[in-house]
Amino acid sequence: MAEDCIFCKIINGEFNTEFVYENEHLVVFKDIHPKAPIHLLVVPKIHAASLNELDDKNLLGELLLGVKEVTKKIGLNSYRTVINTGKEAGQEVFHLHIHVLGK
Numbered sequence: 001m002a003e004d005c006i007f008c009k010i011i012n013g014e015f016n017t018e019f020v021y022e023n024e025h026l027v028v029f030k031d032i033h034p035k036a037p038i039h040l041l042v043v044p045k046i047h048a049a050s051l052n053e054l055d056d057k058n059l060l061g062e063l064l065l066g067v068k069e070v071t072k073k074i075g076l077n078s079y080r081t082v083i084n085t086g087k088e089a090g091q092e093v094f095h096l097h098i099h100v101l102g103k
């Protein structure tokens with residue numbers, strides 16, 4: 001839990017955000033400003049500012065498995081995944097997340 005991290009607060013349940021999917025490693029919720037009809041964020045429960053700060057191979061694998069699990073759950077076979085790393089690449093929230101965009 002990092003102070004002043006919006007995604008840590010969401011994970012902590014501070015905003016009553018609905019989780020589309022959750023397991024021991026990650027949560028998935030809807031992006032508040034969707035850029036596609038389906039726009040989900042796959043977010044590790046531990047705080048890592050970006051992909052550059054996460055070296056845990058198991059958790060890195062779990063995040064991609066989480067993408068597969070949530071898309072399977074909602075019946076989305078075709079989708080795009082995006083990870084923005086660093087301000088210049090457009091990262092706005094500095095808690096690692098994978099965008100899942102579909103339809």
Ligand code: AMP
Nearest residue numbers: 006030031032033084090091092093094
């Ligand atoms: P990025 O630019 O990769 O850091 O993406 C951050 C994403 O988080 C953006 O698409 C925002 O719309 C989304 N976002 C920011 N705050 C919230 C929130 N409270 N709930 C859901 N999505 C959020």
Ligand code: ZN
Nearest residue numbers: 005008047095
């Ligand atoms: Zn965080």
